[in-house]
Amino acid sequence: MRARAPITGFMARHPRLSQLATIALFLLVWEITARFFVDKMFLSPPSRVYSEIDRVLNTKGLMQALTLTLYELSAAFVIAVAIGMAIGLSVGLNAFARRCFMPIILLLYGIPQIVILPLFILGLGIGPPSKIAFGVTHGIFPIILAIVAGVQNLKPVLLTSARSMGANRWHVLRYVVLPHMMPSFFSGLRLGMTGVLLGVLLAELYVSTAGIGYFTGLFTQNFDPTRLLGLISILAAMAIALNEFMRTVERRFSRWRGND
Amino acid sequence: MQKQDISVQIQNVSHSFGVEGHAKHVRALLDTTMDIHRGELLALIGPSGCGKSTLLNVIGGILSPTTGGASVNGKPVNGPMPHDIAYVFQENALFPWNTIIENIRLGMLFQGVPKADHEGRARAALKAVGLSEFADHYPGQLSGGMRQRAALARALSLDTPVVLMDEPFGALDEQTRMVLGEDLSELLSRTGKTIIFVTHSLGEAVFLADRIAVFTARPGRIKEVIPVDEPHPRKASFMTSDKFNGLRNRLFELLHDEIRKTVNLRSGSTGGF
Secondary structure (H helix, E strand, C coil): CCCCCCCCCCHHCHHHHHHHHHHHHHHHHHHHHHHCCCCCCCCCCCHHHHCHHHHHCCCCCCCHHHHHHHHHHHHCCCCCCCHHHHHHHHHCCCCHHHHHHHHHHHHHHHHHHHHHHHHHHHHCCCCCHHHHHHHHHHHHHHHHHHHHHHHHHCCCCHHHHHHHCCCHHHHHHHHHHHHHHHHHHHHHHHHHHHHHHHHHHHHHHCCCCCCHHHHHHHHHCCHHHHHHHCHHHHHHHHHHHHHHHHHHHHHHHHHHHHCC | HHHHHHHHEEEEEEEEECCCCCCCCCEEEEEEEEEEEEECCEECCCCCCCHHHHHHHHEEECCCCCCEEECCCEEEECCCCCEEEEEECCCCCCCCCHHHHHHHHHHHHCCCHHHHHHHHHHHHHHHHCCHHHHCCCCCCHHHHHHHHHHHHHHHHHCCCCCCEEEEECCCCCCHHHHHHHHHHHHHHHHHCCCEEEEEEHHHHHHHHHCCCEECCCEEEEEEEECCCCCCCCHHHHHHHCCHHHHHHHHHHHHHHHHHHHHHHHHHHHHCCC
């Protein structure tokens, strides 16, 4: 093979640096495009979004909207995890339940839920309950699937071995099944979080008088991309922070994996 | 032979997998009877699919036989008997998310050993297999041979009179097996446990066992039991002795026809070459 150019070799040895460079390049392209090529009614450059972020935060009612959305998100997430775990474990641990219910679950997961959003609004009104419910139905499926999959690929010899040493059902669940499914449980949680975010924001965008979705709609209709992108940046920052938090917890539970 | 000297009794054990008359019905084990003495090392050897592992699982209470039964220390086997029997499996059966010492402690927790004894017994077992320095490693950080040693330590820590081993070194390379075999002979001669182990290796069987039960092709029966009259612990020099080679050749003759049968059976069932 030919010797690589020195810059490529240097970047290859520093993935973190290449990562930052990619982001910087993206921001640069965005900046140039927004400044010179696109109508400023449709797109704002990142420098302007950043310098005018306080204009977003000072928008009347926006802080309440942020709080409300956060409340809807956390409520939906907690419910999705609780129900998802109960369903995932009972379906995953029982061969009969799995064969009976898994096809139904997959079928339901395959339906684009947006088409039944109006039903949620009809049944639960335009307030937070319909948003929470819609967030739950989006977040719960990845969690169920991750738990079922996580319980599935447990090596049978580990179960046999535990039983041969006298493990009872609780022991098996606590010391074999749960630690085994931890990694997939956490990826389920992260996917579930993404699902919940999607569900809640979709429902807010569809119809609402409050919440983040209301304001994204409002800023778009007012041709105010600066504030729209500012709001999106705040949301993205929140999502990234949550995701990073989950990854930290996940690493704590999967120390053994790094050594495989 | 005194009744008290019998550790494991196997009586008319037969086992079939699947439903009778069905295409997938397989008779794995046929009417096997045998007594295993206290402190004895018994090797089960035979063609693949002859029911050696099935018999081991019946003794261990992991499988209940179609007919017949086993008893351990006079108690009939109806399920796992964690206080009488410890298992070393062929595959790595350590919990990958626990360190080696956590694995050993967990076994004792399952078995019901008082918490206060866990640490001391776990350390002693690790020392016995020479893994003291690796107590806090995860199984993924150890070599295959070390993992099987750790599994052996876990079995020893349970302090059972009987240990069952299903091809414990099956996945290891020959050199590692040889060294582990020597260590095992040395270790087990000290503990005085009753050991039943399944193996595919003729040399391993002769080197470790007091008696070798040779199985026929499926449906498996015990064809012959060969005694190996050599005191434990056995030294590496035993492996090059005429006695060793004589026994090994004898085993080879006994097994050769049986293995031929299974191979022919298989190529026949797929329509031949």
